[in-house]
Amino acid sequence: MHKNFFWGAATSSYQVEGNNDNDWTEWELRTAKRRAQTAHFNPPDGEWPDFLLNPPAGGPNPLQRENYISGRACNHYNLFREDFDIAKSLGHNAHRFSIEWSRIEPEEGRFDEKEIGHYREVIRALRERDLEPFLTLWHFTLPRWLSAQGGITSPRWAEYFERYAERVGTEFKDDVRFWMTVNEPDAYCLNGYLRGVWPPAQRSLIRAYRATKHFVEGHKRAYDALKKINPSFEVGIVVDLVYFEASRGFLNKVLAWPAANINEYFLRRVRKSLDFLGFNYYFHSRVHYGFNKNDNKMVSDTGWEVYPEGLYKMLARLRSYHLPIYITENGLADARDIHRAQFIKEHIAWMKKAMDEGVDVRGYFYWSLLDNVELDRGFWPRFGLVEVNYKTMERKIRPSALEYKKIIDEAL
C-alpha cells in the first residue's frame, strides 16, 4: 500500500452541521409526520427491533416525528474542531466534507463573508491536524432561492453552480487541492425526481432527464472554472455505482447488461472533464429475471446487503476509465456496531486485491465519521465510526473505528 494513500471518513454539511436553512428544511417539516407514520422496517412487514426503537445512545426512533427533523443534527457546525481531533486520533490523514451552498449564497448573488470565513476555519482546522481536505461543492441541498426557481431543473442551474464553484474555488485556492463538484447526481435524480422521496419530491421522467443533463453541464462548467483558477487542482465527481451481477442463465445476462450501463451513464458523459473518479460503493444487485435476488447473508440495519466483493468487481470495471479512483464513501448503518469492523476489513481487503491487480485507487473514505441525519430516514440509521448522543451531543468512539485505525496504522 502506497504511503501517500488517503485514509479517512466522509460527511456532508446538511447531515452533520445542524441549523441549516435550505430546501430540505421546509420539506422535512412538511413530511416528518407522514414519514413517522409510514416508516417500516426492512423487510417491509418486519417488526422494528428494540435496539432501534430504544436506541442505546438515546435519540429519536423511526416512529417519532422528531426523527425526521434535522434541527441541531450533530452540531458539527460548532464542534468541528473536536470532531477533527477524533478523526486525527483514529489515524485518518484525510477528510471528505461538503460546503453548504445555502450558507455561502443565502440570497441569489449575495455571498456571505461570515460563512465563507466559517469554512476557512474548517479547512484550517483540517490542515492543522494534517487531514487533507476533500471538498464537495454540492451534496444534495440547495439554497431556497434556487429551489424556488426549479432547483437542478432550472435552465440557469449550471450557470449558478459555476458561479458558486468559482467563488469557493477562488476563496480556498491556496488551501484545498481535491475538489468534488457534485455528489451522486444519479441517486439524486432517482430519489428526487423519480421516486419522489427526497426534495424536490417529484415523479417525472422528463424532469429526471432534464436534471441529469443539467448535472452534466454544471459539472463541466464547474470543472473548467476550477481548473482556470488553479490548473493543479484535482477535480472530480462522486457517483454511486451499483454492482449489477447477472444471476444464472443467458436471459439474466441480457437483463443485467442495460442496468450496468445505465449505472455509468453519467460518468461516461463527464469523463473528459475529470482528474479523478469518486466512487461511493454501497450496493450489489443480483439480477434475476428483472428482480433483485441477493443472498442477504449479512444485512445492515437499513436492510442493505453487505457484499464486499462487489467493490472489487466494480473497481476492476472502472479501470477502463484510466483515472485515479477514490472510494469517497463506503459504510453501513449498524447501531450495535456488530458488523462494522468486519465490513471495513473485508471491503478494504477487496480494494487491495484490485490495487494489486493494477487498479489505481488512491484513497478510502468510510461513510461516515459521525452518526448523522440519514437523509429521508432521519436520525435512526447509525452510520458513524463515532456514536453521537443527540441530546448531549456527546461523541463516543465505536470499537470498529479502532479496528479501522489498526488497518490504517499498518498501511502508513
Ligand code: BGC
Ligand atoms: C450519500 C450519503 C448517504 C449515504 C448512506 C450516499 O448515498 O452520499 O449522503 O448518507 O449514501 O445512504
